[in-house]
Amino acid sequence: MLKELNPLLHSQLRLSIMSxxxxxxxxxxxxxxxxxxxxxxxxxxxxDKLSEAGYVSVEKSFVGKKPRTVCRITSAGREAMAEYVEALKGYFVGL
Incomplete structure (x- = not known):
């Protein structure tokens, strides 16, 4: 039986961000x-969606008068990506 792919990570843009x-x-x-x-x-x-899920931390600050937003993947995000990749591998078994 195939594992369901994480719908939060299955979006092309969110998957690109996480990658x-x-x-x-x-x-x-x-x-x-x-x-x-x-x-x-x-x-x-x-x-925002990735941050709400706890996959990404977003830190907003200012450098002088310019806004600066820095993003980092969290340990939960790394784990979710690893699970996503493992689930995806299941789709290729038997090809």
Whole structure:
């Protein structure tokens, strides 16, 4: 029987965000926006969803007068991604 894929991670943009955050210690909002080619509004909404799930921490601050948003994947986010990848592997068994 196939494991159900985590619907929160199965979204293309959220999966892209999580994949990027797995490869870096932290990433600024601007970096994520550039790499995912998402609009600021859509990226913000998806980061909120990941943050509410406890998969990502979002830290907002100011550098001088400029806002700075830094995102990091949490241990729960790493675990969720590992489970997602394992579930996905199940779909390829027997091919």
């Amino acid at each position: 990027l955050l797995l490869t870096v210690e932290e990433a600024e909002f601007v970096y994520l926006k550039e790499k995912t080619q998402a609009t600021a509004g859509n990226l913000s909404v998806q980061l």
